[in-house]
Amino acid sequence: MKVQRMKLSEEGLNRFFGSLEAQIMEIVWGRGEVTIKEVQASLDEELSFNTVMTVLNRLSDKGHLKKTITGKGRNRLSSFQPVQSKEEFIQEQTRAVTEGLVHEYGPIVLNHLFNAVEQADPKLMDLLEARLEEWKRGKS
Structure with a gap:
């Protein structure tokens, strides 16, 4: 999946992602499969569950992550995996x-x-x- 915009003034993964997206992708690449709560706990700054969920869902919509939903109702759990390795x-x-x-x-x-x-x-x-x-x- 080709990134639609590249930011020449940025460095590293921030050239391809927003800074929070880049942090989250690093976490997902490092762990292989994660839940929203796991990502939230791994971030340097405290962000709401909804913020982390929104970014993960957008990365999924863009084709960078695969989203899997298990369970129903209150037992519903979303997990995310990278579609490709960082390399x-x-x-x-x-x-x-x-x-x-x-x-x-x-x-x-x-x-x-x-x-x-x-x-x-x-x-x-x-x-x-x-x-x-x-x-x-x-x-x-």
């Missing part, structure tokens, strides 16, 4: 962003990417070089 989510989002930028602004993006890799970490440049060599061998 899968990040992989999918970064791929979508990269493909979109390369499609729209190819040469500019490649130049900026090269400069960013060169400045960030020499090991990334080695990885880039290895991937290019692998690509060249496949083209032969």
Whole structure:
């Protein structure tokens, strides 16, 4: 599931989610399956049950969480599971962003990417070089 909006001014998961959504996703990814009360108890700040329930339901509606309801009436319990792992989510989002930028602004993006890799970490440049060599061998 592709995130509809990415916030460039934010960092980490806050680029893809609101800050409370990001905190909740971290909790769900860390535990695998959670109830509303478990999430509420795990948050740094005290929030109402209804606030946490609303955010979990919205994350479910957006396709990030799977909601399961068991029991009936007063014994009804909602639990939530991530649809994909944190790693899968990040992989999918970064791929979508990269493909979109390369499609729209190819040469500019490649130049900026090269400069960013060169400045960030020499090991990334080695990885880039290895991937290019692998690509060249496949083209032969």
